[in-house]
Amino acid sequence: MVGAYEESRQKRLEENKKRMEALNLHQLSQSLHKPHFSPAKFRITPKPKPKPNHFLVPRRSTRVANLPTPLYKEVVVDRVTIPRRSYNRHRDYSKRVYASDEAREEALEKANKLESDLGTHSPTFVKTMLQSHVSGGFWLGLPVHFCKGNLPKGDEVMNLIDEDGNEYPTIYLARKTGLSGGWKGFAVAHDLADGDALVFQLIKRTAFKVYIIRVNGPAEEG
Secondary structure, X not given: OHHHHHHHHHHHHHHHHHHHXXXXXXXXXXXHOOOOOXXXXXXXOOOOOOOOOOOOOOOXXXXXXXXXXOOOOOOOOOXXXXXXXXXXXXXXXXXXXXOOHHHHHXXXXXXXXXXXXXXXXXXXXXXXXXXXXXXXXXXXXXXXXXXXXXXXXXXXXXXXXXXXXXXXXXXXXXXXXXXXXXXXXXXXXXXXXXXXXXXXXXXXXXXXXXXEEOOOOOXXXX
């Protein structure tokens, strides 16, 4: 019995071996244990070292290399402050009155005559008032040719002097060739209205004598 069993077992082993060889299972088993890639093809490339940042260290010429590093401080330019004035008048801008073309032209003619009477010893110009000059915006643009030829090249405090010798400081903006801060105070204090004609006489580098021709009244100094 034992001999027959061993003979049968040996026969099955040989048959199984032949089947494995026929299926090439031995070589497939070995191939599973081999790596599927070549290590040489997948080498890890080291990251390049960062280049020094030359902008972190300021370059200094040899002439000042041994001197201490300069300290830069922010320079603040003081702005001119126009003192505020209190006025008793309270205008109702919802009831603005616009001058007629005839009245405006008449005031302008009187202003031109007054300018002619002042002579040529001091630079002068005439300005007719609009609503934007005497209410709301309160910005007074000046003749560009006059500003370029007679007024400072930079921003300055320009004083307006009335008939009583009272001075009203205003801010002259050279680039915009006009009067800004402070002009409202002068306009309100003298109750300027649409159509009034003003004669500006430059009596100093930064001072105007101002004459007012009322749109519905006689000429008078302002």
